[in-house]
Amino acid sequence: MDYWIHLAALSGGILTVMPLLMLVVLAVAIERSWALAVLLHRGQRLDDDLARADPQRENLLQILNAAPVGPQQAVLAACLASQDGESGDAFAEEAMLRQAAALDRGLWILDTAVTVAPLLGLLGTIIGMFHTFQLLGNNGAPEAITGQVAEALVATAAGLLIAILGLVFFNALNQRVRLVLHQMETIKVATLNRLYHPHGGLLRDAPQPMPARRQAQGR
16 A cells, blocks of 8 residues: 555656546446447347237337337337338437437547546656656666656556556447447338338239340240
């Protein structure tokens, strides 16, 4: 503990901020990871229910009533509130825009920590080097000078560690946000297809037009 106090004083108090910044990064990362994992699980269940559903509005309403509240459920509700495909697409896009802002909530903290942590660490190292230069000017022992240089670099190492962890979590959570948005888009398209193009899949069984060459031979 005394050594940590010594390092914190050498960095001008910067090292006392680093543990707090690390706790903030971990808290945001854990909370967002859990929340987005739950949303992905709910969205996958809703998508699976839609894939197995009959193209009837009553069946889709039952799926909506059974679905937990979430951004994917809001998109499904917006589609079912429409009266045609064009309005359904517009309602679903509005619902997606309203829900998208809440998906990346808190990620700006990780983005900020990735940028700020190395700068704070560098500042702490620079302050520590000032103390080292003062020791050098007072004809300090070489061993003491090299030891203080090493101790001054602890602040930079701490800042880089926080930045690396924050960057890993930030990229992973951004990927989960993109997956949730993809689920919302899939649910929108699947719902509108079942509402307004329920027999679209039968088009592959329809007779295909005769090629132009065969038509000419028939004549």
